[in-house]
Amino acid sequence: MAPSYVPLSYYLLLSGFLFACGVVGFLIKRNIITIFMSIELMLNGVNLSFVAFAAHWHALAGQVFVFFVMVVAAAEAAVGLAIIIAVYRTRETLNVDQVNLLKL
Amino acid sequence: MHLILFLAFGAVCVGGAVNLLAQRHPINSALSLIAVMAALAGEYLLLGAEFVAAVQVIVYAGAIMVLFIFVIMLLNAGEEEQTNGSRVAILLGVPGMLTGSVLVAWVVLRHSGTEAVPIGALPGPPKEIAQLLFHDFLLPFEVTSVLILIAIMGAVVLASKPERAEGKAD
Amino acid sequence: MSVGVFILVSVIKSVIVLVVLLTAVAYTVWLERKVVGHMQNRWGPTRVGPFGLLQPAADGIKFLFKEDLTPPHVYKPLFLAAPMMALIFALTSISVIPFGNSITIGGVDIPLQITDVNIGLLLILGVTSMGVYGVALAGWSSNNKYSLLGGLRASAQMISYEIALGLSLVGVLIQSGSFSLREIVDAQGGHFWGFIPRWNIFHGQFLGFFIYLMAAYAETNRIPFDLPEAETELVAGYHTEYSSMKFAMFFMAEYANMITVACVATLLFFGGWHGPLFGPPLLQALLPVFWFGARIFCFLFLYIWVRGTLPRFRYDQLMAFGWKFLLPLAIANLVATAIAVAW
Numbered sequence: 001m002a003p004s005y006v007p008l009s010y011y012l013l014l015s016g017f018l019f020a021c022g023v024v025g026f027l028i029k030r031n032i033i034t035i036f037m038s039i040e041l042m043l044n045g046v047n048l049s050f051v052a053f054a055a056h057w058h059a060l061a062g063q064v065f066v067f068f069v070m071v072v073a074a075a076e077a078a079v080g081l082a083i084i085i086a087v088y089r090t091r092e093t094l095n096v097d098q099v100n101l102l103k104l
Numbered sequence: 105m106h107l108i109l110f111l112a113f114g115a116v117c118v119g120g121a122v123n124l125l126a127q128r129h130p131i132n133s134a135l136s137l138i139a140v141m142a143a144l145a146g147e148y149l150l151l152g153a154e155f156v157a158a159v160q161v162i163v164y165a166g167a168i169m170v171l172f173i174f175v176i177m178l179l180n181a182g183e184e185e186q187t188n189g190s191r192v193a194i195l196l197g198v199p200g201m202l203t204g205s206v207l208v209a210w211v212v213l214r215h216s217g218t219e220a221v222p223i224g225a226l227p228g229p230p231k232e233i234a235q236l237l238f239h240d241f242l243l244p245f246e247v248t249s250v251l252i253l254i255a256i257m258g259a260v261v262l263a264s265k266p267e268r269a270e271g272k273a274d
Numbered sequence: 275m276s277v278g279v280f281i282l283v284s285v286i287k288s289v290i291v292l293v294v295l296l297t298a299v300a301y302t303v304w305l306e307r308k309v310v311g312h313m314q315n316r317w318g319p320t321r322v323g324p325f326g327l328l329q330p331a332a333d334g335i336k337f338l339f340k341e342d343l344t345p346p347h348v349y350k351p352l353f354l355a356a357p358m359m360a361l362i363f364a365l366t367s368i369s370v371i372p373f374g375n376s377i378t379i380g381g382v383d384i385p386l387q388i389t390d391v392n393i394g395l396l397l398i399l400g401v402t403s404m405g406v407y408g409v410a411l412a413g414w415s416s417n418n419k420y421s422l423l424g425g426l427r428a429s430a431q432m433i434s435y436e437i438a439l440g441l442s443l444v445g446v447l448i449q450s451g452s453f454s455l456r457e458i459v460d461a462q463g464g465h466f467w468g469f470i471p472r473w474n475i476f477h478g479q480f481l482g483f484f485i486y487l488m489a490a491y492a493e494t495n496r497i498p499f500d501l502p503e504a505e506t507e508l509v510a511g512y513h514t515e516y517s518s519m520k521f522a523m524f525f526m527a528e529y530a531n532m533i534t535v536a537c538v539a540t541l542l543f544f545g546g547w548h549g550p551l552f553g554p555p556l557l558q559a560l561l562p563v564f565w566f567g568a569r570i571f572c573f574l575f576l577y578i579w580v581r582g583t584l585p586r587f588r589y590d591q592l593m594a595f596g597w598k599f600l601l602p603l604a605i606a607n608l609v610a611t612a613i614a615v616a617w
Contacts, residue, residue, distance in 0.1 A: 006110045006150070009212050014114050014147070016208035018140070021121035024201035028194045033130045033176055037137050040168065041121060044144055047160075055151040063156050064236045070163050071248045075255035077168045081175045082262035088179050089265075131352070131414065138407070158396035162440075166403025167433055170410070174429045177414045177422065229392070230453060 011052035018045030032087070032094050036080050043073050109150055116143035128183045130176050134169060141165045155230045279382060287388050288369075295368055299529040300330035306578045313582035340518040345416075348515060352415035357516065357523035360408025364527035364534070367401040370394040371537045372456050374547045374562040386563065387456070394455040395447070398538060399440060402493065406432040408527065409495070409502060413512035424511030427589065428502035431492055434596040435499075439489035441604035445482040445611040446474050446542045459546030473545035478614060481607045483543045485600055490535040492596065494528060496577060498584040501592060536573035544569050 018041055025038030047066045054062025087099060120140035124133045141164045148157035175181075237245055304319065304326065311318025319326030344353065371394075374386035391397060406429055413425015447453065450461040464472045475483045492499040503511030513524045540546060549565030551558045587595065 006106050010110065010114075011147070011151075012212045013209055014117060016212060017118060017205055018121050020201050020205040020208065021125060023204060024197045025125050027197035027200065028125065031130050031181065033172065033179075033181055034124075034133050037124065037130075037133055037172060040164075041124065041137060041140065044141060044164070048144055048147060051148050051151050051153050051156055054153065060232055060236055061240075063153050063233060064241055066153075066156050067159065067233075067237065068241075068244060068248055070159065071252055074163060074168055075252045077171055078255050078259040079262065081171055082259040084175060085179070085263045094179065094181055131411075135352075135411075142404075154391075154393050155396070158393045158400055161400035162396065162403055166400060166406075167436070170403075170406055170429050170433050173407070173410055173414075174426065174433075177410065177426055177429070180422075 008052055008056045012049055015045045015049040015052065018042070018048065021045075030095050030097055032084055032096050032099070035096065036077070036084070040073060040077070043069055106150055110147065113143040113146040113150070116140070117147070130181045131173065134172050134176060137172075138165050138169050141169065155233055283382065283384055284388065287384070291368060291388055292365070295365070295530060295533065296526070298533055299526050300334065302529050302532065302574055303333070303525070304330050305574065306581070309575065309578045310582045313579075334522075337519055337522040342518040342520065345515050347417045349415040349417060352411045353515075354520075356408050356412035356415060357520045357527075358408075359411065360405060360527040361523045361530070363401050363405040363408065364530040367398045367534045368530070368537070370397050370455065371534070371541070372459065372546070373537075373566045375559075377559045385456075390454065390456055393453045395443065395453050395458075395538075395542075398534065399436075399443075402531070402534070403432075403436055405527070405531065408524075409512050412516070412524070413502075416512070416515040418515055420508045420510075421512050421514050424502045424504075424508050424514070428495065428512060431495075431499065431501060431592060431596075434593060435489045435492035435600070438485055438596060438600040438604045439493060441601070441608055442482045442485035442489060443538075443542060444608050445479050448608075448611050448615050449474060449477065449479070455541050455546075459541055459548070462545040463548050471545055471548065473543065473548075475543040478611060479543060479607075481603065482611070483539070485604045485607060486539060486543070488600060489596075489604075490539070491577075491580070492592070494531045494535055496528075496532065497581040498587050499592060500586060501589055504586060506586075532574065532577055533570065536570045536577075539573055540566060540569040 022038045022040075022042030022045060025041060026035055029035050029038060047069055050062045050066050050069070054060060084094070088094060091099060093099070117140050120136040120143065123136040124140070127133045127136065141160060145157040145160040145165070148154070148160060307329070308318035308326065319329040322328040322332045344350065369388040370391055372385065372387035372390065376383050376385040409428040409432075410425045413421045413423070413428065416422070446458065450458045452458060452461075462471075462473050462477075466472055466476065470476055491497075495502050501511075502508075503513065505511075508514070513521055516524060547562035547566040549561065551561050553561070
């Protein structure tokens with residue numbers, strides 16, 4: 001395969017932008033599901049820099065880390081969405097501002 | 105050619121990420137996140153990581169996001185409400201994002217520059233990845249398998265109804 | 275091969291494959307109506323053309339000229355996008371499926387496949403796993419309780435059975451040591467003891483094939499797993515609100531998915547295009563395609579046969595079957611194959 005002539009910094013910029021978007025989404029969104037999606041966006045941004053560095057340094061370990069990130073993301077999504085369902089069942093809202101009491 | 109493809113996929117990524125923030129309805133946000141993930145798979149292909157790209161589509165876009173959409177449909181999540189908290193969050197969050205992006209861009213450009221350092225595409229054949237995953241990283245691999253088992257059990261416990269336990273994970 | 279020739283050949287191949295696929299979809303519908311009709315002591319379509327052979331054309335014309343209704347209460351952007359997504363993902367996955375050896379025309383060696391990628395099988399799995407969005411979003415955007423139930427059922431069912439489906443294929447991958455569909459097929463040439471073909475199903479993957487078959491029925495929403503569109507409970511499930519060409523798109527997507535599933539089963543378990551070759555060179559070049567098509571026909575017939583025979587599962591039975599029976603069985607098959615290969 002021909003080498004890629006895209007500078008590494010471009011990939012890092014894209015990755016950083018995705019991560020920043022994730023952070024902002026986490027901060028400005030009030031819907032708990034969207035907040036979760038922002039976290040996934042951050043993880044994706046980090047994954048991109050992992051793969052870019054793996055290609056840059058010719059080290060496959062970077063790609064293996066991506067798998068671990070994906071596994072953790074899957075575990076997090078399963079537990080997180082279960083928590084969301086449990087919260088919705090007791091409070092009937094998805095707005096994080098209204099989930100402000102430890103007890104009902 | 106690589107640069108054109110990079111820019112095309114990158115534009116989809118950026119557009120999707122911004123759209124995720126701009127949309128009020130969670131299902132639209134979820135769809136834009138799926139677009140971001142699919143475009144990222146394209147970027148991985150450009151970097152020669154075809155196995156990662158396939159797993160990205162199968163696991164992220166095909167399974168995790170389906171779970172999100174499932175929950176959005178199940179809970180019938182509506183449009184996001186505007187509260188005082190959310191206005192404050194937008195006022196603080198958007199400038200915060202701009203500062204953060206500029207900071208990251210500055211650091212990246214300062215330390216690596218924009219000159220075309222060619223990335224030698226690294227072919228990531230599944231065999232070599234498997235060698236790393238099941239040999240060099242065997243312990244982390246086993247630990248993550250335990251983690252996901254715990255996560256499954258936690259999800260079942262959390263999502264099952266208190267009265268009668270139903271054995272459905274999602 | 276120069277770039278120009280490459281592009282020309284690729285375009286021609288894509289057009290041919292698309293035309294053949296869509297024709298096959300149309301005639302699978304005809305076959306289904308005919309076969310199910312005979313199983314139920316009816317004739318099936320007989321009026322349009324000999325044996326009702328022109329029925330698909332008549333159906334197509336009818337779909338095109340029907341009024342395209344968009345109910346007022348739907349969420350329009352997704353309502354319009356959902357059938358397109360379903361059809362696009364269903365048609366994309368055919369692009370990596372090889373259907374024969376390469377043939378040489380005018381000194382140009384043309385592999386009978388739109389594109390050969392190293393991770394062909396993973397690509398098919400990825401694209402089919404995206405196919406669920408069409409169904410789920412159609413159910414959600416219709417804003418109708420039956421559609422929503424259908425969409426919910428479809429998404430839960432498809433994630434559940436995807437795991438068993440993927441694991442049942444891993445056994446074959448371990449045996450052949452490649453993700454490339456062409457290499458998997460090449461590994462299945464030859465015979466055991468001179469007469470039993472060296473297909474994977476006779477090579478220890480008998481169980482794997484049946485897990486694949488059952489999971490594939492669930493993935494394509496066919497009887498006995500057609501819960502998402504169960505017409506006796508949910509009117510028509512996720513496509514209740516669809517009419518005209520938009521409904522036809524869902525229909526085409528379902529049948530195209532059936533054909534893809536049959537192709538994958540043929541390639542992975544039944545030796546792809548291997549078969550006896552004889553006759554002049556032209557016949558020898560085309561016979562593999564014929565053998566491939568014949569196996570796909572058998573699979574489609576099996577699909578229809580099952581539809582004419584079995585009743586529908588209940589939803590809790592479906593989930594229990596997938597998680598408590600099929601998944602452990604798939605893991606057991608995987609472990610057994612791995613041990614056998616390592617031996």
